[in-house]
Structures are given as C-alpha cells and as structure tokens.
C-alpha cells in the first residue's frame with residue numbers, strides 16, 4: 001500500500017447550531033442516542049466478548065435517574081489477561097507498515113466525522129456537555145486523528161542523521177510495546193481518542209481503561225476503531241474500577257508504558273507504582289502523565305475590561321469549570337478591580353444553568369454526586385475565605401441533576417484553600433494585585449503550571465509574562481481554555497504533569513523509541 005498523500009493539517013470546523021438544519025440534525029441525534037439508553041456493553045478481549053456480571057452503571061448527570069449505559073466490569077484477572085494478550089499481539093501489530101496504520105486512523109477520522117452529531121449527543125448525555133462543548137470535544141478527537149496521521153508519516157522511515165565517511169548511518173523510530181491508556185471523563189472522547197490513537201498509530205498494542213463516569217463513549221469509540229480496521233488484537237477497551245484494574249495494568253511486568261491524563265494524586269500514584277521493578281520486567285516503564293491545574297488569568301490595569309470579562313467568564317464557567325485548563329483564579333490589578341468584579345458578576349448572574357440537552361442553557365450539570373458534594377464544600381470554605389459575589393449553592397432544576405451555579409468569590413488571599421487547590425467546578429477566586437509584578441507573583445504562586453492568560457495592552461508587561469508566567473500554555477488577550485490541535489500543543493509544568501504537549505510535533509515521540517543503525521560501506 002502506498003503512503004496516503006495528505007493535505008496540510010486543518011482543524012475540524014465546528015457545526016453552527018444556529019442553522020435550523022443543524023439544530024434539527026442534533027435533535028434527531030439526541031433522540032437516537034436516547035433510544036439506546038440502558039444498553040448493556042460486554043468486555044472484549046482478543047476478539048472474545050466477555051460478560052462478567054459485575055456491572056458499572058453510567059447515568060445522565062442532568063437527570064441521574066436515566067441510565068445511559070451498563071458495562072460489564074473487568075476483574076483484576078481479566079486486566080492481566082488483556083496485558084498478556086496485547087503482549088502476544090505486539091510483534092504482528094508493530095510490524096504492520098506505518099502507512100497501513102495511518103490509513104486506519106484516517107478512517108477513524110472519517111467515521112467520527114460522519115457520526116459527529118451522534119457522538120455530540122453521547123457527550124451531552126453521558127458527560128453533561130452543552131451542545132457547543134460536545135461539538136468542540138468531538139472535533140478535537142477528529143483533529144487528533146488527522147494530526148497524528150500526518151505526524152506518523154513524518155516519523156516513518158529513516159530520519160536524517162549526519163553520515164560518517166565509509167558508513168551508511170540511520171536513525172529509525174520503533175514502537176515500545178504494550179501501552180496502557182488511562183483517560184479522564186472531562187474530555188471523554190477527545191483525550192481518550194488522542195492518547196489511544198497516538199499509541200496505536202505508532203505501532204503499540206493498547207489497552208484503554210476509560211473513566212467509570214464515561215464508559216459508554218469509550219465503548220462507542222471502540223466500535224469505531226474496529227470499523228476502521230484496527231485488528232481486534234491491537235486494542236482492548238477495558239471498563240473497570242481505576243483502583244483495582246488500574247493498579248494491575250500499571251504494575252504488570254509486560255506493560256511497557258502508561259499514558260495517563262487525570263488528577264494529580266492518581267498521576268503521582270501511577271508514576272510511583274510504574275517505577276517499581278516487577279519480577280520478570282526487562283525495561284523501565286515510561287510514564288506520560290498529564291495532571292491537574294489551578295489556572296490563573298491576570299487582568300492588567302490597562303486591559304480592555306469587556307474582553308477580559310468575556311475571557312474570564314468563558315474560561316471559568318465553560319463546561320462548568322471542569323476543564324484542566326479552566327480559569328479558577330482571576331488576579332486583577334487594583335486600579336480596575338472593583339469595576340472588573342462588578343462587570344463580571346453582572347454577566348455571570350445572567351448565565352443559564354440546566355440540562356445540557358437544552359441548547360438554551362450555557363451550563364449543564366457537574367459530572368457526579370461526588371463532584372457536586374466536593375464543589376459545594378469548597379464553596380462553603382470559600383465563603384469563609386473571601387466574599388461571595390455570585391452563585392453560592394446547589395441550583396434547583398428539573399430531574400435533580402448535579403447543577404451548581406457559576407460562583408465567584410472575591411478578595412481571596414493567596415494562602416486560601418480555594419486559591420491553591422484544584423476544585424474542578426464552576427468556582428472562581430478573584431484576588432487583588434497591587435501592580436503587574438505582584439500579579440505575576442500571585443499567578444505563579446501554585447504547585448501547578450498548566451494554562452494561564454494575561455489581558456493587557458502593555459507590550460512590556462506581555463514580554464515580562466512571556467518570560468516569567470510559568471505555565472505550559474500561555475495566552476494573551478484571550479481565554480485560557482480551548483487549545484487547538486496543531487496550533488497549541490498542550491501540557492503543563494510542575495504538578496500539572498510531564499508536559500507531553502498533546503497535539504504537537506513532540507507527542508508521538510513519547511510512544512516510540514529511536515534505534516540507530518550504522519552499516520560499513522565498502
């Protein structure tokens with residue numbers, strides 16, 4: 001098979017839901033997906049469909065009485081079997097020519113594109129995403145497929161190295177082995193797809209252990225991989241508990257690497273477990289770990305306040321603040337502090353919160369009852385640590401979904417819990433800075449370093465921030481969420497993880513190892 005010829009990478013355009021035909025198509029997809037509610041999904045290991053009897057029930061967070069999917073959970077024994085079977089399949093998969101793997105991956109992109117409304121609808125119902133947030137998630141998944149296809153073709157074959165006299169010198173990239181992919185629920189298609197296809201297209205056999213909050217989206221993605229021609233033995237989607245199944249996958253001596261995205265504590269645990277050598281293990285496991293954030297936006301004294309308010313609002317409350325990139329701290333110059341707060345509070349009070357299937361709502365539910373309780377607890381702490389200016393408690397809505405109104409707490413000190421800890425909900429701490437220097441100090445006062453933004457019209461301040469604002473993804477005069485594949489390779493510093501830069505030119509190298517071959521020539 002010849003290598004596919006590809007046009008330059010372009011981000012997938014978003015569906016415009018103000019167009020009546022698109023709205024109708026989305027409503028039809030919601031109805032279709034709803035008709036599949038409560039379906040039962042079995043495990044599939046090496047082509048065998050396995051019912052285990054122990055079930056994981058996934059619900060609609062807008063209305064938890066509705067069961068979205070029921071999934072047979074893996075046992076620790078089945079997790080070990082999945083690793084063994086992936087190990088056995090590795091030689092054949094790793095020798096499948098890269099152009100064939102790329103061609104399958106392009107098919108994944110094509111199928112996701114054709115079923116975009118349907119995947120949007122699954123995200124609305126299982127992850128509580130509003131229509132535009134779901135659309136951005138599915139589009140990003142397609143982007144990862146398209147981008148990594150091109151990247152794999154670039155990395156296939158001998159790479160350029162200098163040539164010694166009398167030798168033919170080469171460097172080639174080869175796959176690693178069995179990869180374990182552990183994604184979070186908050187980008188249940190995009191991040192799951194990105195990590196999984198990066199592992200597969202580089203020639204690694206792959207086990208995906210999806211989040212227990214969003215297993216149906218993962219199961220549907222597994223169907224797409226099969227339809228696109230990925231062999232049954234090349235991957236397994238393994239629903240199961242992070243704690244029991246996750247530990248087995250991470251510790252297994254035949255696991256070669258782990259690609260994780262999720263919270264700091266789980267990432268650190270995986271890193272520690274993976275570092276421990278197991279009997280029979282003949283490599284050092286590689287860990288790619290992308291973790292939490294406590295992202296800040298600085299609003300300078302001369303900033304365009306309308307733009308700053310819109311940027312902070314979208315970053316703090318889009319998808320209910322449940323993005324690793326979400327703004328959870330606004331650091332505002334004293335000169336404009338009161339004015340900014342008044343403007344932000346006024347706009348925030350107009351945001352509509354309710355079931356995510358209703359496109360009139362700007363915000364849907366948070367993901368689970370556990371998340372709801374934890375966020376409400378942080379709000380209570382925040383009320384003691386600062387001044388509540390918007391939101392403040394659980395919102396009432398039909399179906400008793402997990403709704404939290406957008407909440408702003410002002411006058412928050414840098415030592416406060418709500419300034420330092422990741423809340424992962426629609427809660428924004430606002431802090432006054434004496435000047436720009438102080439604002440930078442406050443923004444950097446964090447164990448995390450994922451995203452950040454600065455609203456300023458002062459070139460010297462922006463230059464200063466470029467140099468000293470210590471985050472993996474820095475934005476000027478725009479929101480700090482919404483990284484685009486190709487343009488904004490994504491990953492953070494310090495406790496935000498290993499800075500893997502997903503969607504960038506360095507990413508696939510994390511799933512490969514380089515081999516140098518030197519041949520004497522007469």
Ligand code: NAD
Nearest residue numbers: 183184185210211242243246262263266290291292293324
């Ligand atoms: P989480 O850490 O609770 O779970 C992530 C995944 O790990 C899930 O699949 C879970 O089942 C699994 N898991 C749990 N315990 C495990 C264990 N002992 N061994 C192996 N796997 C285990 O995170 P979450 O609640 O799903 O996601 C939210 C978190 O993810 C936030 O902290 C957010 O900032 C972070 N996040 C980071 C990025 C990034 O790119 N840096 C992107 C998205 C989300």
